[in-house]
Amino acid sequence: xxxxxxxxxxxxxxxxxxxxxxxxxxxxxxxxxxxxxxxxxxxxxxxxxxxxxxxxxxxxxxxxxxxxxxxxxxxxxxxxxxxxxxxxxxxxxxxxxxxxxxxxxxxxxxxxx
Amino acid sequence: xxxxxxxxxxxxxxxxxxxxxxxxxxxxxxxxxxxxxxxxxxxxxxxxxxxxxxxxxxxxxxxxxxxxxxxxxxxxxxxxxxxxxxxxxxxxxxxxxxxxxxxxxxxxxxxxx
Numbered sequence: 549x550x551x552x553x554x555x556x557x558x559x560x561x562x563x564x565x566x567x568x569x570x571x572x573x574x575x576x577x578x579x580x581x582x583x584x585x586x587x588x589x590x591x592x593x594x595x596x597x598x599x600x601x602x603x604x605x606x607x608x609x610x611x612x613x614x615x616x617x618x619x620x621x622x623x624x625x626x627x628x629x630x631x632x633x634x635x636x637x638x639x640x641x642x643x644x645x646x647x648x649x650x651x652x653x654x655x656x657x658x659x660x661x
Numbered sequence: 662x663x664x665x666x667x668x669x670x671x672x673x674x675x676x677x678x679x680x681x682x683x684x685x686x687x688x689x690x691x692x693x694x695x696x697x698x699x700x701x702x703x704x705x706x707x708x709x710x711x712x713x714x715x716x717x718x719x720x721x722x723x724x725x726x727x728x729x730x731x732x733x734x735x736x737x738x739x740x741x742x743x744x745x746x747x748x749x750x751x752x753x754x755x756x757x758x759x760x761x762x763x764x765x766x767x768x769x770x771x772x773x774x
Contacts, residue, residue: 552703581760590665590749590764591704604761638703642760648692648711648753650760654703 550575552641552653560659561629569624569656573641577651580622582614585636585655597622598644626658634660667750667765674773679737681768683750686731690752693726694762695735698747707735707748737770745772 553572561567573580579598583591593606597616616622620641626633636655643649666684673679685693691712696704710717710724710733717724723736737744747767754761 554703579760581762583762588766590751590766591762593761593763596760604756604759606761640704640760648709649706650694650753650762651706652696652704 552639552651554637554639554653554656556656557654558657558659560661562661563629563631565629565660566625566627567629567658569626569637569639569658571622571624571639571641571653573620573622573639574651577641577643578620579642579644580616580620581640581642581650582622582624583638583640583652584608585638587635591638594624629660631660634658665750665752665763665765667748667768669766670769670771672771672773673740675740675742677740679735679740679744679770679772681735681737681748681750681770683733683735683765684731685733685750685752685763687752687754687763688728688731689755691755691759692753693724693733694749694751694753695722695724696749696751696764698749698767704749740770740772742772742774745770 581596582594585591595605600616611627638655639653694709695707721738725734751762751764
C-alpha cells in the first residue's frame with residue numbers, strides 16, 4: 549500500500565514563473581491538505597480539499613491555488629513566484645471519517661532563483 | 662490566535678529517556694499530534710491523542726496531555742541514535758472535517774552515543 553506520493557521531489561524556478569506540484573493521497577483517503585515548510589520552521593497550512601472543493605484556507609495569497617480530481621489526487625499551483633516561495637511543500641492525506649490520522653508525503657523542495 | 666511553542670533543542674545520551682515539551686493555546690483543539698522529521702524528508706506521524714484523553718502509550722512513546730495547562734509532552738524511552746531528528750508538536754483546529762494543523766517550530770533531538 550503506497551503512502552502519500554508527491555512529484556516532483558525537487559524543482560528550480562525563477563521569479564515570476566508558475567509552478568504545479570502534484571500529490572496522490574494514501575489509498576482509501578479522500579481529503580488532501582497542503583502545507584508550506586520554510587527552512588527551520590514548522591509547516592504552515594495552505595488549504596484543504598475534499599470532494600473536489602477547497603474547504604479551508606490558511607493565510608496565503610491568491611497566487612496559491614489548487615485542485616482536487618475525482619480520483620482524490622490534488623495539485624498545488626503557485627503563480628508569479630517570489631524568492632520567498634522557496635520552501636518544502638508537503639501534501640497530507642486523511643479520510644473525512646477517520647479518527648484523526650493525517651499522513652504526510654516526502655514533499656517537493658521548491659527553489660526560486 | 663493559535664500558537665504552538667516548543668523548545669528548540671534537546672540533547673540526551675543513548676539509552677536515557679527523552680522528554681519533549683509543547684504548549685498550545687487553542688482550548689478547542691480536537692487532536693494533538695507528534696511528528697518526526699529526518700533531514701531532507703517529510704513528516705512521519707509518531708502518535709496523536711484526542712483532547713479528552715490524558716495519556717497514550719505506544720511502545721517506547723508516551724504522550725501526556727494536561728488540558729488545563731495546555732501542555733503536551735512526548736517521552737521516548739530508551740532513546741536510540743536513530744531517534745535523532747526534529748520533532749514537531751501540532752494542534753488540530755476544531756470544526757467538523759477540519760484537518761488544519763498548527764505546528765510548533767520543532768525540537769531538534771540529538772542523541773549522544
